[in-house]
Amino acid sequence: MAGQEMFALDDLARLFNVTVREDAAAGGLTVTAGTQTIVLSAGQSLASVSGRLVSLPAPPVREGRTWYVPVDFVPRALALAVGGKVELRKPSRLILVGDIRVPRIVGRIEPLGNLARLTVDVSPATPHTVTQEGTRLTVRFEADGLDAALPATTSPDFIANVRPGDGPATIAIDLGPRFSSFRTVDTPGDRGTSRLVIDVIAQTTEPQPSPSTPTPTPTPTAPQVPETPPLIDLAPAGTLRAIVIDAGHGGAEEGAKGPGGALEKQVTLSVARRLKAALESRLGLRVILTRDGDTTIGLDERAAVANNNKADLFVSLHANASPRAAISGAQVFYLSLDEYGDAAERAAHTESESLPVFGGGSRDIELILWDMAQARYIKESAALAQSVEASLRQRIPMNARAIQQAPFRVLVGANMPAVLVEMGFITNPGQEKQLQSDEFQNQIVQSLVESITRFRDAHSGSHQAGGR
Amino acid sequence: MIRRMAIGALVVLVVVALIWAIAAIAPRLPVRSQPAAASPATAPAAPGAERRITATLYYVSEDGLSLPGVQREVAFGDSIGEQARRIVEAQLADAPRPYASAVPAGTSLRALFIGERGEAFVDLGGEIRTKHSGGSLAEIFTTYAIVNALTVNLPAITRVQILIDGKEVDTLAGHVDLRHPLQKNLKWTELQTDNDK
Numbered sequence: 001m002a003g004q005e006m007f008a009l010d011d012l013a014r015l016f017n018v019t020v021r022e023d024a025a026a027g028g029l030t031v032t033a034g035t036q037t038i039v040l041s042a043g044q045s046l047a048s049v050s051g052r053l054v055s056l057p058a059p060p061v062r063e064g065r066t067w068y069v070p071v072d073f074v075p076r077a078l079a080l081a082v083g084g085k086v087e088l089r090k091p092s093r094l095i096l097v098g099d100i101r102v103p104r105i106v107g108r109i110e111p112l113g114n115l116a117r118l119t120v121d122v123s124p125a126t127p128h129t130v131t132q133e134g135t136r137l138t139v140r141f142e143a144d145g146l147d148a149a150l151p152a153t154t155s156p157d158f159i160a161n162v163r164p165g166d167g168p169a170t171i172a173i174d175l176g177p178r179f180s181s182f183r184t185v186d187t188p189g190d191r192g193t194s195r196l197v198i199d200v201i202a203q204t205t206e207p208q209p210s211p212s213t214p215t216p217t218p219t220p221t222a223p224q225v226p227e228t229p230p231l232i233d234l235a236p237a238g239t240l241r242a243i244v245i246d247a248g249h250g251g252a253e254e255g256a257k258g259p260g261g262a263l264e265k266q267v268t269l270s271v272a273r274r275l276k277a278a279l280e281s282r283l284g285l286r287v288i289l290t291r292d293g294d295t296t297i298g299l300d301e302r303a304a305v306a307n308n309n310k311a312d313l314f315v316s317l318h319a320n321a322s323p324r325a326a327i328s329g330a331q332v333f334y335l336s337l338d339e340y341g342d343a344a345e346r347a348a349h350t351e352s353e354s355l356p357v358f359g360g361g362s363r364d365i366e367l368i369l370w371d372m373a374q375a376r377y378i379k380e381s382a383a384l385a386q387s388v389e390a391s392l393r394q395r396i397p398m399n400a401r402a403i404q405q406a407p408f409r410v411l412v413g414a415n416m417p418a419v420l421v422e423m424g425f426i427t428n429p430g431q432e433k434q435l436q437s438d439e440f441q442n443q444i445v446q447s448l449v450e451s452i453t454r455f456r457d458a459h460s461g462s463h464q465a466g467g468r
Numbered sequence: 469m470i471r472r473m474a475i476g477a478l479v480v481l482v483v484v485a486l487i488w489a490i491a492a493i494a495p496r497l498p499v500r501s502q503p504a505a506a507s508p509a510t511a512p513a514a515p516g517a518e519r520r521i522t523a524t525l526y527y528v529s530e531d532g533l534s535l536p537g538v539q540r541e542v543a544f545g546d547s548i549g550e551q552a553r554r555i556v557e558a559q560l561a562d563a564p565r566p567y568a569s570a571v572p573a574g575t576s577l578r579a580l581f582i583g584e585r586g587e588a589f590v591d592l593g594g595e596i597r598t599k600h601s602g603g604s605l606a607e608i609f610t611t612y613a614i615v616n617a618l619t620v621n622l623p624a625i626t627r628v629q630i631l632i633d634g635k636e637v638d639t640l641a642g643h644v645d646l647r648h649p650l651q652k653n654l655k656w657t658e659l660q661t662d663n664d665k
Contacts, residue, residue: 249602249642256602264602299638318643321603323568324532333604339650400533400659406608409638409645420643422604 004058006068015095016082020067029060029067036081040069047077054080089147101126103141105148105171109159116158118151118173118198125194129284130184137173137182137198138165142281145169158200178202240456242286243279244306246316246410247272248420251296256321258432264319265294267435271317271423274445282449283456303413307373313384313452314418316410319426319435320399328431329399331422332389334381335374335412336405347372373415380417384455388419391451395443396424396434417455421448519544521551523621525559526613526657527567535570535609535656537620552588552618552625553580559617570609572599578634586626587649588618594633602641611644612653619652627651 009029013020018033031038039048045056054077058070071088074095079086088095089104103126110117120139122128127142146169150162157178165172184198247268249255255264269291276287288309290302306314320331337344374381389403399422411418423444424431434440521544524537542558545551556577563569576593583589600610615628627649631637637646 253642254602255642256606299642318604321601321606322532323528323570323601323606324530327532327605331605338653339645340648401605406604406643407645407650408604408643409647410643412645420604425603427601427603 005071006058006061007071007074009060009067009069012069012074012078016078018078018082022067031078031081033078033081034083036083038077038081047073049077049080052080100145101143102145102147103143105141105146105150107149107151107162107171109151109154109162111155111158112199115199115201116155118159118162118200120171120196120198121189121193122196123189123193125188125192127281128196129281130182130196130198131284131286132182135175135179137175137200139171139173139196139198140165140167140281141169141171143169146171155200158202173198173200175200240283240285240312240452242288242309242311243313243315243452244288244290244309244311245272245275245279246290246302246306246314248316248318248410250291251294253296256319256426258426258435259325259429260432262426262432262436264321264426267319267423267426267441268317269294271441271444274441275315275317275448278445278449279452283453299409300413302410303373303415306418307413307415311416313455314411314414314416315388315448315452316418316420318420318422319424320422321427322425323427325428327399328425328428329397329402330392330424331399331401331404332385332392333404333406333408333411333420333422334385334418335378336407337375337378339407340372340375340412343372344375347375348378371413374412374418377414377417380459381411381419383458384417384451385419387451387455387458388421388448391447391454392421392444395447396440399425523555523558523617525555526570526609526616527563528570528609530566532568532605533659535612535616536567537616537657538564538567540564542621548622548624549580549582552582552622553577555617555621556580556590556614559613570606570613572596572601572610574599582625586624588622588625588628589631589649590614590618590628591631591634596630597632597637597640600641604643607639607641607643608656610640611646611650612656615650616652616654616657620654 009020009031012018013031016033018031021030021032022028023030027042029040029042031040036050038050040060042062043059045059047054047056056070056076057072060070060073061068075086075088086095104123105120106123107118107120110119122141129140131138131140146164148164148171150164150171153159153161155176157176160174160176162171162173164170179200179202181201182198183201184196187195187197189195247265249265249268251265253265255268257263272289273292276289279285279287286309288305288311290305291297302316303314305311337348385403389398392398393402408420411420421444424435424440426432426435520541522539523542525540525542526535526537528534529536540558543554545554560571560575560577561569562573572595575596577590578593579591581589581591596610600607611630614630618625618628628651629636629649630640630646632640639646
């Protein structure tokens with residue numbers, strides 16, 4: 001309308017729950033929001049918001065029985081009157097009301113010889129993960145929605161399509177036939193923005209820079225965005241992909257109980273859910289919970305969930321108990337093999353056997369004594385326990401017996417590095433309160449994310465059946 | 469020559485007498501002869517009074533961090549099976565001050581068998597599970613109070629398996645693997661100050 005985008009005032013009144021009165025005699029309009037009043041005058045590019053004058057790019061206009069105001073009326077005048085955060089995004093015709101996170105996403109695709117580069121500018125900078133699911137990459141943002149301008153593809157052999165993903169804050173990148181691998185890098189941009197670069201790389205006859213050589217770690221805090229930023233290979237062979245989080249006890253098995261009535265099974269589930277969300281969003285790992293509700297699950301079944309999902313790590317969460325109310329502090333356990341005698345020794349040294357296969361030839365098959373699968377991972381489990389303990393110690397009180405070994409039933413069948421974390425003594429009244437608090441639970445989650453990241457970095461490329 | 473033969477005969481006689489004495493006495497005192505090595509055995513009381521031995525039992529320390537051994541008087545048992553039963557009964561009873569019992573109060577001993585290879589099967593009442601506080605450390609202490617009480621005081625018992633209501637069980641409260649007999653474990657009896665592993 002006359003070069004201006006206008007909103008019907010009645011629509012805004014409905015959206016923002018304000019009342020509009022027309023003062024026909026004065027040729028003006030009064031918009032009331034609670035105790036605040038906006039006065040508009042026909043023909044004037046000004047509005048008075050409870051006595052404070054703000055300028056508008058154009059005066060309000062009447063057409064038939066409807067009054068129209070320029071779109072900037074929303075952020076300049078209405079936002080002041082209704083209080084709270086109101087943000088107008090003209091290009092995408094979005095009005096954001098309240099404290100929701102809807103980052104602006106602008107992407108472009110450039111062909112660069114043997115790769116296609118998708119550059120995504122994110123404003124404001126928003127944490128995100130990039131994961132590969134078959135022939136698709138998914139970028140998940142920690143946001144309530146996306147205000148996305150997605151590019152049309154210019155390199156369909158590499159990137160077939162970029163489109164909104166399954167969730168409200170995800171982007172799906174359909175990969176083209178030449179896709180072989182991808183790498184991503186994040187760099188901070190100007191004024192709280194960030195840039196995500198995703199390179200989709202084709203298979204070459206010449207080897208890529210070897211993924212087994214340690215990639216120099218880029219400095220994410222570099223003040224300037226380099227023209228060709230160093231790229232991290234996010235998915236080299238042998239890194240962590242899946243992790244199983246075991247919320248101890250559940251259902252009929254309540255576990256330990258605090259003097260105030262807190263139940264171990266509730267604390268463990270709460271932390272497990274938080275940890276899952278954090279690991280998925282921050283490390284892009286596939287996280288499987290052994291239970292995501294108040295259900296009774298056998299100890300065998302918990303290890304089986306990890307084994308059947310081919311998880312790379314198993315972390316069992318628990319809360320401790322003692323007849324002594326004063327005892328406190330977290331403990332980290334890994335399996336002790338002494339109690340299992342010869343069976344453990346045999347399981348630890350299982351060698352692969354060569355078995356004939358249909359059609360001739362043979363194939364190496366690893367025969368694992370399922371019941372004792374953990375025996376082969378004791379060294380890695382010990383390293384994981386040390387990493388977890390070191391991170392926990394930074395944030396929460398530790399017990400004098402901080403790292404221990406014990407013949408724990410839930411650990412012995414896990415065919416991957418596995419630890420059991422006793423987060424604190426629920427029988428201690430102070431710790432009972434802590435264990436139920438958001439802050440304490442978040443500290444544990446933060447410690448575990450940090451230690452799992454460190455464990456991943458220390459073991460990347462060498463993660464195999466260890467302990468041999 | 470004759471003198472040397474006489475000395476030889478005397479030595480043989482003494483050895484035979486010793487063997488006879490051990491063979492004759494040992495079966496009557498199967499238990500007392502064993503814990504004597506581990507702890508100073510008390511002299512049997514006067515005839516008519518209940519005979520007792522001193523045994524090492526295991527309780528939770530005041531700070532809750534350890535499971536120290538404590539010398540206690542335990543009723544004398546005629547056979548190793550009987551003595552094992554008396555020791556477990558004493559271990560299930562209340563703890564002496566200032567210690568706390570590692571086993572839930574009211575836990576009963578249903579039966580105790582000793583296998584051919586020195587494994588003791590301790591069959592406890594369901595209270596040990598229903599009244600248990602849970603928690604890894606508490607469960608470790610419950611388990612090893614019983615395992616250590618038998619293996620430390622009766623060296624003939626090498627391993628102990630806990631049964632509940634006559635059945636083999638996975639765990640007491642979700643942690644320690646009880647599917648196999650467990651051997652003595654003294655690492656919980658005191659807290660090492662250094663690298664406590």
